Amino acid sequence: MTSEHKVLHGIGVCAGTASGPVAFVAEAPGVDEAEPKCTDVDAAVAKLDEARDAVVAQLKARADKATDEKSKGVLGATAQMAADKGLYKNIVKRLKAGDGMTHAVAGAASDYAAKLAKLGGYFAERVTDVNDVRDRLIAQLRGLPAPGVPDITTPVIVVARDLAPAETATLHPGSVLGIITQEGGPTSHTAILAAQLGIPCSVKTKGALDAIAPDDTVALDGGVGEVIVSPTDEEVSQLKDRAERRARALAGSSGQGSTRDGHRVALLANIGTVDDALNAAKFDLEGSGLFRSEFLFLGRDEAPTVEEQTDTYTKVLNAFGKDRHVVVRTLDAGADKPLKFANQEHEDNPALGVRGLRLGMRRVDLLDTQLQALANAYKATGGDLWVMAPMVSTVDEAEWFATKARSYGLPKVGVMVEVPAAAIRSAQILSVVDFCSIGTNDLSQYTMAADRLNGELANLLTPWQPAVLHMIKAACDGGAATGKHVGVCGEAGGDPLMALVLAGLGVQSLSMAPTKVNAVRAALRLHDFSTCQQMAAYALDARTAEDARKAVIALADPTLLDLL
Known part of the structure; x- marks a missing residue:
């Protein structure tokens, strides 16, 4: 029996529309409340x-x-x-x-x-x-069936309380039309993988499990997070029309990123593996703004050798060639069991403890090995290699890293701006490095004191929060004062509407899931730079995150709405 018509609202994390039957992810069975105590x-x-x-x-x-x-x-x-x-x-x-x-x-x-x-x-x-x-x-x-996604024989929209990484990784755009989760957030693993796969997705969709029945058909708009249960023929037709308008808006989206009047904003890809690099290099984009090198280190008993790392970095640089630059973030990890070779002493709050560059400054051997491997790859390929350190808070930390990285002959050395201290002091920090890249996910959670994995705090974690925008502006002001490059490599860079604000604030490059590049490029070309600057000013002055977004939409070309 199908459910009555209703509209649900979540957080759209991957633009696109879909309609079709649903497939529920099996819930976990939970503990056996009747089981006996262990006696044997x-x-x-x-x-x-x-x-x-x-x-x-x-x-x-x-x-x-x-x-x-x-x-x-x-x-x-x-x-x-x-x-x-x-x-x-x-x-x-x-x-x-x-x-x-x-x-x-x-x-x-x-x-x-x-x-x-x-x-x-x-x-x-x-x-x-x-x-x-x-x-x-x-x-x-x-003795019960394993939880997770059922075998899919026909295209469906997957509905779940949340999706484990092991489940999300097995989904395929050919069989999964869309994803709806009741929990999760915009920077969750599900959201990021859905964006990489290009599957329309709505997370934190309130009441989804109660409102949707197994026999239902649903319609989904992954741009705005709207889910229609038992949609009418007219609503399905409207979604199809929206998809067609989106396709037309994206038509001809190619080449370098720039506003309508030619102000350049480079469009790049976030990657984590060699396969990611090979895939991203096939897209019409300008390089990689973030290579998460920690995937080389995680889940190992010993750190990867110079030779192993050199091989990986060489393959990544070769994938993009000499004309497209690659930004490698050095090891971004902390004191925890998954890094068995880099355990630190017990910390009461490790999230604010020895992590990122702080770990590198204590385990200089790990950083030296990585920098040597990066230097080897640079010499072997002649690629346009940029290297940056994560979780930098002070000028001294930035200068320490820059001195060490340059001693290996690395040509471009920068830092991540992920904490308010780095944003506020960006002019001083950028005076000793070549560039910075803003990690909007972490910058949002540290600015708003809200755990980025807590779906209940999603309203605080949006980069539309005026306080977060002011932090981004501070970083950009530092770039303008020093003449240094400021990029963004957090999830905010892949939002076509937010991309306009970031460009207006002074961001010079945006890095995102490769599947989002076309929409961001199209959005930029619909607007001139002065409009982007006006959007940024309105968003900064807004009272709330919702007000900021509404103010920007009011200034935007109507065609942009088809890209969201």
């Missing part, structure tokens, strides 16, 4: 071993079937989490204390997830992996 530890451990081996095997099998290296990597990382010794030991400890099987798994996973969440950044993002492993182990122990 040996038998319980044997059962745990059997379940763990089965889950690892299932994940590895899915990784083998994955069609691209990024999906294989995500699934492999989740399989590695399932085999994690620390998690396993905690489960056994709880069994010995008398916990029932599923309660032991849930308790141990909760402990581990809390530790990761406390660390923040990449490690907090792995909480979803831990929860995914927990749910799969419990389902295996209870």
Whole structure:
């Protein structure tokens, strides 16, 4: 039985429209409330071993079937989490204390997830992996179907409370028309992967699981986050018309990024692996504004060697050739178990502790190895290589990094602007480096004191918050004062409307998921630079984030709405 007609609202994170039947992601079964206490530890451990081996095997099998290296990597990382010794030991400890099987798994996973969440950044993002492993182990122990996306035989719109990375990585645009999640946020793993895949997606869609039934047809606008349950023929037709208007607006979007009157804004891709680089290089864009080098380091017992890193950086530079530049961010990690070779002492709040460049300044051996590998790749390719350090807060830190990086003969040295201190002091920091790149995701969470992974705080985490815009302006003012390049590599750069504001504030390059470049390029070409500057001024003076966005839309060419 289909549901009555209704309209739901979420956060649109990947533009595009879709309509079709739904497929629900199976919910996790939860602990067995009726299970007995553990009285035979040996038998319980044997059962745990059997379940763990089965889950690892299932994940590895899915990784083998994955069609691209990024999906294989995500699934492999989740399989590695399932085999994690620390998690396993905690489960056994709880069994010995008398916990029932599923309660032991849930308790141990909760402990581990809390530790990761406390660390923040990449490690907090792995909480979803831990929860995914927990749910799969419990389902295996209870003899129930594994949670997750069902086998898809016809094109569908996937509906879920949230999607684990292992699930999102297996989705394919050919079979998944769209994604709707009830939880999550604009910078969640689901949102980022959906953007990379080009699948229309709405996250934090309130009431989605209650409002949508298995037999329903839904229509989705991934640009504005609108979901229509049991849409009328007219509404479906309107969505198709919108898709056609979007296609027309994108037609002819090619070449360098610039406003209508020729003000240049370079359009670049965010990447994390060699495969990402090879894929992005096929797009009509101007290089990579962010290569997340930490993916080389994570999930390993030992740091990658100079030779391994040189090989990776060389392949990335070769992918883009000598005419397109590549910005590599040095290791952005902190004191946590996934980096077994770089553990730090216990920190009460590691998210604000030894992470990013602070870790590099303590483990100079890791940074030296990375810089040497980057220098080797630069010499081997002659590519346009830029190197930047993450989580820089002071002029001294920036100068320390610049001196070290330049000692290896690296041609362009910069820093990330992710904390208010760096934005406010950008002129001083840029006086000792060649460029900076604004990470809007972290800058938003540090400015607004709101965890970027907490969907309940999504209204605070939007870059439309006037306070965040003022931080971006401060960084751009520093660039103007010193004549240095200021870019953006956070998710804000891929929003066609926000791109206009960023250009007006003085941002000179925008880096994003490759699938978003055409829309951003088209948006820029619809407006002259003076309009972008006026948009920026209105957004800065707005009372709220919503008011800022409305003020900019009011100034925008109406065609732009078809790109959102």
